[in-house]
Amino acid sequence: MVHNKETESEARIYGCARIGSSVLTHCVCIGFTVFMAVMSWPGSSLFSWHPFFMTLAFSLLMTEAILIFSRHGSPIRKCLHKTKVRLHWILQSLALCCALLGLAAIFYNKHLNGKAHFTSWHGLLGLITVCVVSVQSVAALPLIYHSLAKGWSLAKLKRYHAASGLVTYLLGSISLCLGLCSTWFTTSVRDYSWYLSALCPALSALAVMNQVSSAYMAKKRLQSC
Numbered sequence: 001m002v003h004n005k006e007t008e009s010e011a012r013i014y015g016c017a018r019i020g021s022s023v024l025t026h027c028v029c030i031g032f033t034v035f036m037a038v039m040s041w042p043g044s045s046l047f048s049w050h051p052f053f054m055t056l057a058f059s060l061l062m063t064e065a066i067l068i069f070s071r072h073g074s075p076i077r078k079c080l081h082k083t084k085v086r087l088h089w090i091l092q093s094l095a096l097c098c099a100l101l102g103l104a105a106i107f108y109n110k111h112l113n114g115k116a117h118f119t120s121w122h123g124l125l126g127l128i129t130v131c132v133v134s135v136q137s138v139a140a141l142p143l144i145y146h147s148l149a150k151g152w153s154l155a156k157l158k159r160y161h162a163a164s165g166l167v168t169y170l171l172g173s174i175s176l177c178l179g180l181c182s183t184w185f186t187t188s189v190r191d192y193s194w195y196l197s198a199l200c201p202a203l204s205a206l207a208v209m210n211q212v213s214s215a216y217m218a219k220k221r222l223q224s225c
C-alpha cells in the first residue's frame with residue numbers, strides 16, 4: 001500500500017517535470033526567436049534578414065516541427081498521427097524556405113560589400129547546414145511517396161530519417177551558436193544576455209536529443225520483447 005502510494009507520487013513528479021520541461025522548451029524557442037527579431041529588426045538593413053530568417057528557421061520552425069511528435073510536449077498531442085505528420089512537413093518546408101532566404105540575404109549582402117564568402121567557421125558550417133537541410137528534405141519525400149524508395153521498408157526509412165534529422169538539427173544549433181559569436185551580436189548585447197542567448201539553442205538541442213533518443217530506445221525495447 002505504502003509502496004503503491006510512493007510509486008504514484010513518483011510518477012506524478014516525473015509527469016510534472018516532463019510537462020514543465022516541455023513548456024520551457026516551447027517558451028525558450030519562441031522567446032529566443034522574438035528576442036533575435038527585436039535585435040536584428042528585419043528590414044532595417046539587408047543583413048538584418050539573415051539572423052531573423054535563420055533564427056525563425058532553426059529555433060522556431062524546426063524545433064516546433066520536431067516537438068510535434070513529443071509524447072508529453074506536443075501542442076497537438078491528442079491529434080491523429082496523420083495530422084502530426086502533415087504539420088511536421090509543412091513546418092519543415094517553411095524552415096527550409098526561411099533558411100534559403102537567410103542564406104540568400106547574407107550572400108547578397110556580402111557580394112554588395114565586396115567581401116569574401118564562407119571565410120569564418122560560422123559561414124562554412126552554416127553553408128553545410130543549409131545544404132544538409134535541403135538534402136534531408138528531399139530524402140524525406142519517400143516517407144510521403146513510398147513508391148520513390150522501392151525495396152526499402154517504411155520502418156527503416158523512418159529510422160534513418162529520425163537519425164539524420166537529429167544530426168541536421170544539431171548542425172543547425174551549432175551554426176546558430178557560432179552566429180551568436182559574430183562581432184555583430186557580441187557588440188550588440190551585454191555579457192549576461194549573450195550567455196542567456198547561447199543557452200537557448202543549447203536547451204532546445206538537449207530537449208530534441210532526449211525526445212528522439214527516447215523514441216528510438218522505446219522502439220528498440222518493443223522489438224526485443
Ligand code: HEM
Binds near residue numbers: 175
Ligand atoms: C543556423 C542558423 C544559421 C546559418 C545556417 C547561417 C549561415 C551563414 C552563412 C552560410 C554565412 C556565410 C555567407 C557568406 O559568406 O556568403 C553566414 C554569415 C554570417 N552570419 Fe550566419 N547563419 C545562421 C545564423 C546566424 C545568426 C543567428 C547570426 C547572428 C546572431 C548570424 C550572423 C552572421 C554574420 C554576422 C555573418 C557574416 C560574417 C561571417 O561570414 O561569419 N548568423 N551565416
